Amino acid sequence: MKRFLKWTLGVVLGLLVVAFGALSYLAGSPKDALYMVRYALPHMHRGTLKVGDDAPDARLLALDGQTRFHIRERTAGRPLVLVFGSFT
Amino acid sequence: MQIYNDYKDHADFLTVYVREAHPTDEWQMKSNVKDDVCYAQPKTLEQRMAIANDFTKRFKYPLPFGVDDMANAADLAYSAWPERLYIIDENGRIAYRGGMGPFNYKPGEARAWLAGRYGEVKHPEKTETAPKKS
Numbered sequence: 001m002k003r004f005l006k007w008t009l010g011v012v013l014g015l016l017v018v019a020f021g022a023l024s025y026l027a028g029s030p031k032d033a034l035y036m037v038r039y040a041l042p043h044m045h046r047g048t049l050k051v052g053d054d055a056p057d058a059r060l061l062a063l064d065g066q067t068r069f070h071i072r073e074r075t076a077g078r079p080l081v082l083v084f085g086s087f088t
Numbered sequence: 089m090q091i092y093n094d095y096k097d098h099a100d101f102l103t104v105y106v107r108e109a110h111p112t113d114e115w116q117m118k119s120n121v122k123d124d125v126c127y128a129q130p131k132t133l134e135q136r137m138a139i140a141n142d143f144t145k146r147f148k149y150p151l152p153f154g155v156d157d158m159a160n161a162a163d164l165a166y167s168a169w170p171e172r173l174y175i176i177d178e179n180g181r182i183a184y185r186g187g188m189g190p191f192n193y194k195p196g197e198a199r200a201w202l203a204g205r206y207g208e209v210k211h212p213e214k215t216e217t218a219p220k221k222s
Contacts, residue, residue: 043169084163084169088117088126
């Protein structure tokens with residue numbers, strides 16, 4: 001039984017090391033991999049929207065800091081290309 | 089930017105500014121330090137607005153722009169963070185759903201959708217001329 005537990009533990013640890021190595025490669029370094037796990041992965045979601053679904057609405061604030069508008073207000077008549085992102 | 093210039097007569101564009109991807113107090117990238125793009129993660133809408141305005145002014149960004157609220161409503165509705173592309177058709181339905189950035193952020197796919205509907209916009213390739221020998 002002890003031998004089985006040791007093997008299981010070894011395999012799990014090995015898989016974790018391989019996964020962390022792969023993540024480090026993707027992120028650029030082990031430090032980046034840690035930051036990715038801590039800061040990026042909790043906010044990254046594949047989502048459930050599919051082509052053909054009704055587009056969700058959300059209220060946004062214009063750059064003047066005063067005007068508020070809805071995404072769906074911009075979808076009348078022509079296709080709307082939505083570009084999500086940030087500065088950094 | 090090129091896709092906007094090529095198709096703005098056919099489609100509307102809207103950039104939605106969402107929470108920062110690589111702020112100084114989270115996962116900062118060396119490239120951001122090099123490019124002097126160093127901001128902490130905004131804690132208030134005013135801070136978020138300030139960064140959005142910095143961005144549009146610095147790059148003279150021409151696309152219509154909206155800022156997500158501090159509850160990240162647009163981000164959550166579209167699973168948009170850190171960057172993502174969608175196209176909504178005239179009937180208000182998702183016509184194109186891009187992959188999660190940065191690895192699957194592919195403007196070429198959105199361009200292909202627009203090209204399929206409105207035709208391809210070609211740009212003459214820039215040809216380098218060999219320097220003249222004196």
